[in-house]
Amino acid sequence: MTKKVLIINASPRKKGNIAQMVAEMTSEADARGAEVEVIEVQRLHVKPCVACMQCRAKGFCALPEDDAQRVLQLIKDCEAMVIAAPCYWGNIPGTLKLLFDRIVYGMMDESPRNFPLPLHKGKRCVLVSTSTTPWPLNILMHQSRGAIRAMKEICRYSGFKVVATIEKGGTRHNTTLAEREKNRCRKAVRKLLK
Ligand SMILES: Cc1cc2nc3c(=O)[nH]c(=O)nc-3n(C[C@H](O)[C@H](O)[C@H](O)COP(=O)(O)O)c2cc1C
Known part of the structure; x- marks a missing residue:
């Protein structure tokens, strides 16, 4: 059966490392017969969550x-997902955080005693990040x-x-993907589609 893969690209840079990794992963997923949809977070119109908490009770x-x-509908429809985000302030970009803040109700539910109940069990995900901080400090310094x-x-x-995480540090001086980095992207997609 054709797998639906959703790739969420949270980098606004069209030729950055994240964009190159996303391109590599898209072509591998395409080549393996998956149905791929790429979302550019930068282009989305998403209002910040107002924390009214109504969605928790009403489900919308x-x-x-x-x-x-x-985007939530695309997440519901997909069988596998890639989230690719550059490091901003040791974290994900605000735009991506804003998006996930708005769709908590479609990602997890809560039991009557307020324990989280995951709504996407059985789906696979690959996570990708980049930073100017070089290896190994990109890891050690979080x-x-x-x-x-x-x-x-x-x-x-x-x-x-x-199922896989890919991190690349030192991006100021390494602006294009090395062959082994492209291979890691392709390998991660193969794990995603297993
Ligand atoms: C607002 C902002 C905050 C950033 N914060 C960090 C940081 O905390 N640590 C770091 O190593 N790099 C930081 N960076 C650099 C990016 O992580 C780096 O340029 C990354 O490689 C961008 O990836 P891309 O070209 O694939 O989009 C920041 C960049 C921006 C624009």
């Missing part, structure tokens, strides 16, 4: 419909690793199983 967002609901940690939090509570 009280704000007027915008791209947050559209730079790209900080962004990965934040994305893992979303995956854990929504039930997505993280």
Whole structure:
């Protein structure tokens, strides 16, 4: 059966490392017969969550419909997902955080005693991040690793199983992907489609 893969690209840079990794992953997924949809977070119109908490009880967002609901539908429809985000302040970009803040209700539910109930169990996910901080400090100082940690939090509570993570530090001086980095991207997609 054709797998639907959703790739969420949270980098606004069209030729940056994230964009190159996304291109590599898209072509591998295409080549393996998957149905791929790429979302550019930069182009979305998403109002910030107002924390009214109505969605927790009602199961839908009280704000007027915008791209947050559209992306949530794509997440519901996909079988596998890639989230690719550069490290900003040791974390994910605000635009991506804003998006996931708005769709909590479609990612996890809560038991009557307020325990999280993941809504996407059985789906696979690959996480990608970049930072100017070079290796190994990008990991040790929680730079790209900080962004990965934040994305893992979303995956854990929504039930997505993280099958691979890719981090690249030192991007100021390494602006294009090395062959082994392209291979890592392709290998991660193969794990995603298993
Ligand atoms: C607002 C902002 C905050 C950033 N914060 C960090 C940071 O905390 N640590 C870091 O190593 N790099 C930081 N960077 C650099 C980006 O992580 C780096 O340029 C990354 O490689 C961009 O990836 P891309 O070209 O694939 O979009 C920041 C960049 C921006 C624009």
